[in-house]
Each structure stands twice: as C-alpha cells, then as structure tokens.
Amino acid sequence: MDDKIKRNAQPFTRRKFISDMAVLGAGATALPAWAQKPSAKTGTVRVWGEPGPYGGVAVDAMNEWAKKFAPGLTFKLETLAWDGVYIKLMTDLAAKNPAHCISVESPIAFQLMADLMLEPLDDVVQKVGRNRLVDGVKWEYWGAWKGKQYVLPAHHQATQMVVRTDIVKELGLGDPDKWSWDDMRNAARTISEKKKDVAGISLALGRNLCTDYHFAALLHSAGGRMFDPANKFEVVFDSPETVEALDYVKSLQPYMPKGAVSYSFLEVVDSIVTGRAAISFYWGRPYGRAAEENKPVFDALQSYNHPRHPKTGRRSNWNDFQGWCIPKSNNQYVDEVKAALVYYQTSPEWLVRYCHSLMPNVSPVYKDVLNNPKLMTHPFFQTKKDTIMNYYVNSLPHSSSTGNEMLKGINPLAGIVHGRSILAQTVQKVVVDNWKSADAAKWGAKEMEGVRKANLRLLGGVG
C-alpha cells in the first residue's frame, strides 16, 4: 500500500483512499469480539482533535468501524486550535455539550481526568493490549489517576533541538548532539554574527502555549519544576532553577529574531522553514513543511535531544503524551467510542497510517507499530532516519511535560496554568518588560499558588 502511494505520482482521492483502507481493514489483525458488537444508535459522534492530519486519520478509522458495526453513526472531527482549547472547552461544557471523544494535550486531559469528567478506560486498555507500549514509557504518562486509566495513547510527540547542520558545519560549531546550554548559546551567537539574515535561535516568546512548552523544557533541564506532587503539590516554582532558566532565555534573546516576543507555533516553524533561523526546539512538523516548501532547508535539518544542562546534565524535552479520552457527562456514545477506539488501536495499518500522516511529528506508542516494516516505507526514513529515531525513541529518556514534570508524578493543575499562560507571562515579564528573573519567578509562583488554592478539589485525597 505504501509502496503504491510512493510510486503513484497521481494525487489520491479521498474515495480511493477509503476503499483502499477498507481492503486493508478486512485483512487487519483479528478484532476483539467486543469491538464487533453492533450498535443501532444513530447520530453524529463529535470528536475533538488538534489541528493536523492525524486526527483525521483516526476519525477515518473510527468511521470505518461505524460503517461495519454502527451504520447509523458518523464520527466527525472538530479541530481545536491550540490556543482555542479553553474557550471551546468552557463553552462546550458550560452548554453541557461536550464532545463524545477528545484528543487534547496531556495537561488538559489530566485536568479533566482529576475533575472526574472522564470515563475510565481500563477495559479498553485491556482489549488494546497492556504489553504493547514501547520501552521507556508507562500507561500513566498518558493519564492515570488514583489507579484508573482515563486516557488511551494516541501518540507521543517530543520536542527536539532542530538544527541547520549545514550552517553548524560551515562555522565549525561542533556536534550538536554534544552541546551544553552554553555551547548552544555560543553557536547561536556565532551564527547571528556570521550569517546575515539568519537568527541563531528561534524560540517562542509570545503569550501562548508554545512559549509555555519551550520554557518548560528549559525549566526541567535546569532541574526546576512548577509543583511538587510528592509534597501536596506545593508550588516550587520560585526557585534558583527557574531564575536560571529565565536568565538563560534572556541571554538567548539577542540571537533570536526580533519578532520572537510575539512568536507562537506558526512563527517558529515559519522561521525554520524559511531559513531565517538556524536552531530551534520543535516537534516534527517543520520537516513536512520544509520538504514541501524549501528543499535545501529540509536537506540540512536534523534534530537532536535538547542541549545538556551543564550541572544537572538533563536534556529535558517537552513531550506531549497525547491520548484519547471520553467525557462522561451527557455522552450517549460511550460504548461506541470505546469500540471504535479499540478497532483503530488494534489495526497496525491504521496506526502506521496515523504516524505517516505527519512525519515525524506523531510517534508510535506501540512496539508492533514502531517495528512494523510498513512504518519504514515512508520516504523520510531514507534521508532523516536519525532524526526520526530521535523523535520516536531517543527522546523518551528525557521526556517531560508540565503535567508530569520530569516524569515524577501526574499534576492535574498544569492545564490551568497553561490556560492562564502563566509560564509564558513569566517569560514575557523578563523578555518584554525587562523584569529581573527573580521577580518574574516570584510573580509566576504567586499565580500558581492562586491556581492551586482555587483548585484544591482536583487534588483531593492526594494533597
């Protein structure tokens, strides 16, 4: 199938694709009887997903299930812009009209989970197979709370340090894989000085989620955290580590594009793809765009684990262990969504297709998918194998997110911190308003304390 796609210069039509998939689906791994239980329900099953093609693939898979077992149902994807998650969440929930199935960033999933708004999915996990996870991850990374699994893995997506190797080589800046924080900054400085119209490094510094994530990775590298799950989720943000991370961002700012203070996801990718920046932290998305829009940049790009913090030695990335969850209020399709999820999660073809839809952004979570020969048929494997393996596998020992800081415990407050852009605002106090890092850290800690106080119920029993 994939060979065919590669060889075929003709654009595929949706219909053709679906018919191909139907053939494949018929030959897929034996489906658990449970997922084959027919349903006579009718209507539209609303699925929230983030922008990107993979959500569409998953929903196509679910529709294939529906076609076979619940012909009255249609799964429909509603895309949530990253920065629009909260308004959608708020209005949908306030209107008592949440989606029937959600795929969101883990911090938000954790918040919903701790708020007991989700359906437990242990039965689904059982059917999908408990032993399938790739090495280095645990089920709880996607979302388990008080012994119950609430989130089913969709993929993991780590940030890596994206580097223009041509420039690094030309200026003799060493092996990016061995860089420390200082090395990366020196490289950024050298590039800014020597290369006209190329910024050394491009990070998001705007008041948005991308900035939250970029900064969180640095914070975790430095050994700092926002909350301490081991100690009643006390706020530990006002720390020397936070100050250090903020100082570091500030020291990188001269080598960033001037517009970085308003950058979000889009602008960072733009700066990489157009060749206006030589280093960045990013998920796998720039590769697809560069391959389409700027071949020389694509050829020169490689991704590595983030630079090493000189003292802690940590190379923390931001890894979004993104999964599927099922809101339980007013949800008449719980069983159907579960069955459809099992259907697509037990089909290697669909899972490979899911990963292929945005290479190398969405990493496989099951061993059988990672080792599936079909996965390797993607053309990027020929030129970008190291980068892909960094995203897929080598990122995992350094993975971190605010919802599970340095993999030391799930924290359901992180989603709210992001909703309020507290990290980004802390960064902006330093890079836009020229606050001292220590003051900004204090401000951030105070805001987080406010979040903690107002949401103690989420921590109930644990804190």
Next chain:
Amino acid sequence: MSALEFVRKTLAYAFLLLVTFLMCFPLIWALSTSLKPARDVMATPPRLIPSEVTFANYRNLILGKEQYFRADQTYVPTTAAPQHFTTWFANSVIVSAGSTLISIVISTLAAYSITRFRYWGRRIIPYFSLLGYMIPSIILVFPMFMVMSGLALTNSLWSLTFGYVSITLPFCMWLLWAFFRGIPIELEEAALMDGASRLRVFVDIVLPSALPGIIAAAIFSLIVSWNDFLFARVFINSIENLPLTVGVMHFFEGVHVDWGLMMASAVLMTLPMAVLFMLMQRHLVAGFGAGAVKG
C-alpha cells in the same frame, strides 16, 4: 475655467486620488495577494500587480479543496479547511439577515408607537436604547451565552441571531425613533380623520415615508452582525455552524498559513457588504444625518 481654478481642481483630484489609494491600499493588497499563484505570495520583492492572475484561491474556497498532499504524497485529509467556506458564508447570511429582520420589525413598530401614542414610560425607551447602544458586546457576551445555554440554543444559528439582536436592536430603535420623530404627522392625522384604520395608515402612509430610515437602520444592522466576531466565537462550537468571521480563523492551521487563501476569504467576506454599501450609500449618509447623530 480660470487657470487658477484648473490648478486647484487638479490638485484636489490628485490629493483625493492619493488619499483614496492609501485608504484602500490594505484591500487592494489583499485582492492582489489573493490573485497570485502560491509561489508568488511570499516572493520578494512583493508585486502589487500579480505576474500571473490565478483564481485558484477562490476556486478552492468556493468549490472546496478536498485534500492537500505532503511531499511524501501520503494522504492528508484536511480537517477544518476550505470545504466549509460556503457553509460559513451561508451561515453569515442567515444570521445577519435574521437578526436584522427581527430588529427592524420590532424597532419600527416600537418607534411608531412611541412617537405617535401617549402612554406611561414611552419617553424612557429612547434613553434606554441609547444606553443599550453604548454597551459593548464584551459585557453582554457571557451573560447572553448563559441565556442561550439556558434556552438550549447554544451552538445553533438561533443563538447568534438572537445574540445579534441584543446589539442591533438598541441602535435600530434609536435611529428609527429619531427618524420617525422627523416625519410630519399631519398626513397621518388627516387620513385618520377620514376614517382610515391605524393599520392602514401605518402601512400606507407611515412605512413609505419611513423607508429611508428603515433602510439605513437595516444596513447598519447587517454590517454589525455580519462583522461580529466575539459572539460567534463564544456561542458556536461546531465548525459547520460558524459564520465567516470565526470560520476563516481555522485557516491558521497551527503551523501553516496559506495567505493567498486567507486574503481570498477576506475579499469574499467583504464583498457582500461592499455591494450593499455601494447600492445604499445615499441612505447611509441620510441615516447618519437623521439618527445616528442628533442634529
């Protein structure tokens, strides 16, 4: 024409042309971008006149673009993208026309009533409308959302239609009140004396003379509801129920913006109001003279 006058006129025209060009430049630029082939959109130096005119962006918006392809040619289903444009357009038409119709009917009746009858409380209505006219949507939007939520109307075109009534009704009322006050009453009185019914008088005499005011109010109302972003952002959740203003935001696909497509949608979004404006320009100015501004 004296030489001096000729120079003055030429200068005036030159100045007018310059000002008009500057004022219209954003729209001209949008139009130019929308007509460029994809490779020229980001080109430097940017060109005002496209080297080659293409309607691909418009075609994609109107006919829908089923999918696009990555370099590796794997199938990529588009999620939000252009195939919804015509739906959003229709939604915008429906809610703007709906709310305008409701506001105009209600305020015409009320304006007639408070300028022609005497009863307690009638004087308060213009004041009240003026205040309502002043209240920004940001104050109304969340309470209105709760009202809609209570009526189980959220995420429907009804919620937007009613939501826009809360913005357009006060100023339609205000404008029509001012307009009706200015319509001489003698003709109506004469007709009534002759034994015509109130309804007859209203339909045959009052409405025709109030027509310019009604048209002006209707245009303003259409513009306001067509242009709204906030209410739609908060009230509507599913992609197929969105009006244009919020819908096109989905063209920001996270890491990729097709500016050509974006500008084409900007042009198409402006077009209906532009046509309306051209047709009704006379009434607009009249409306301002009569109502929106006292004096």
Next chain:
Amino acid sequence: MSAESSPADWKKADTRIGILFVIPFAIAALLFMVYPVIEAVRLSFYEHNPLRPEASEFIGLENFRTIFEDALFWKSFQQAAVWTFCSIVLQTLIGVSLALLLHLPLRGISIFRGLLLFPYIVPTVVIALIMQWMLNAEIGVVNWSLKSAGLIDENIYWLATPSMAMLSTIFLNVWKYTPFVTICVLARLQTIPLELYDAAKVDGAGGFRRFLDVTLPQLAEVLTVVVIFRTIWTFNKFEEIYLLTKGGPGTSTFNLAIYSFEQSVANLRMGVGAAVGVVMMFLLFAGSLIYMRVFRFDEDDTA
C-alpha cells in the same frame, strides 16, 4: 408637531394599539438587553467557574477587590486611555479633513465618497488579517516598502514591540472608524446654508477664515456628539485589539475588554470578568450622562 400637541380624540382610543406595537420591543429588550446586563452585574458578585457552574458562590465585593488590586487591571485601564485618546484625536482630525475634501463640488466626488467611507463596513476580522499580513516584519509589504524607499534600514517589528503594537492597533482603529466621523461631518456640512458662506465672502473672509468662522461653529455640535460616542465605543473595543495583537506583546496592548475576556475565558473567572464589565458600564454611563446633559435632550423630545 409631536403627538401631544395634536388634539385628536381618536388618539386616546387606540393607545392600546400603540402599546401593542411596543410590546415586542419590550419583550426583546427585557430578554436580550436588560437581563444580560442584570446577569452581568449579578455575576460580578459571584465566584463563577463556567466548568463548574453548580459551585457558583456569592462573594460580595471580592471580585472588585481582585481587579482593583491587580496591577494589570490598572495597566489595561491606562493603555485603554492612551489608545482611546490617540485614536479619537486622529479620527477627528482626519475625519473632518476628509469630510471637507469630500464636500468639494467636484465631478465624480461621489465615487471618492464611496471609496473613502468604505473602511467603515470592512469586517474587523478582515482588516486585522490583512494588517497581520502586511505588517509581517519579515515578509510584509509595509517593511519592504519603507526599506526600498530608504526610510528605514532595519525591519520594524510592528506587532512584536510594545510601542509599535500599540501604534498598529491605533492605526487599525483609525483606519476603520475615521469614515464614521467623516460621514457624520459630511452629513452636517451638507446642511449648512450657503448664505452663511456668501455673507462671509461679502465680508472679505478668506477660505481658512470662512472655515473658522462659519464651518467650525456649525460643526461644533456634531463633533461633540461624535467625539463622545466614539470615545465611549473606542474605550470598550475588543475585537480591534484582540484580533490584531491579542493584547500583546506581553500585555502592552491590553485594554479593559481584553482584560475582562482573559479573566473570563483563560482564567475561567467569570465573576472577575463581569466585575470589569461593571466598571466599564459605570464609565460609559458617565459618558452617556455627559451626552444627555450637553444636549438636554429630555427637553427637546417635542422638537
């Protein structure tokens, strides 16, 4: 010539029809205008998280204390004042100039009129998108033009530096709403009796003199109204800023409307957002009172 000055018997008889005619308005106004405002005021005394509506709790003036103690509230207030002031001054100056220009008795002037009033009807979303595109620091046409004209050497970060972002939002606002001023002034200009000018001409007054002595006094009233209206509206604008800069960079283009929206949506503190709304309402009531005072329009109801 108003209702009360006409002594006809049939009037009282069908007051009922009059009331019937006003009932739809009364209902709509109660439902869609009065109730939301009351609800907004009520909310401002509650702690209300939209995700947990059942946990809504009365907390007195706590929300107001929160905002008055929040430096960002005051910063937003101050920035809104700057934004409003600059916008209004520019709109008025440009608006009046344009109106005078469009009042010239030239052939084809109505075409120019149409084109120059056009921005008023352009959706804010559209102009915000276009400006994002044109002001893009790296690939935007504005920086490119300024550079090739030799006016600047370095790209200007229109939306990424605080002062420039403020300038850009002011520009958007001025661009979009100057036509409002122009339309109003133009409408008034057209009603100034020509005899006034003729008299001034006889007195030997020059063009500028005539403007000061004849035109300006005639425009005084309409300008006052326009300035009051526009000040109230501009101060409370949301979309013009939100769509262009989202209040950024940092919080450098926050105004009260953005602050309120952020509190309600991002922070999920509807009560705090509503309290900001109440403050905004107080301000606009004050503005409206000035307007009503200036024009004493309760007395000329019978005009």
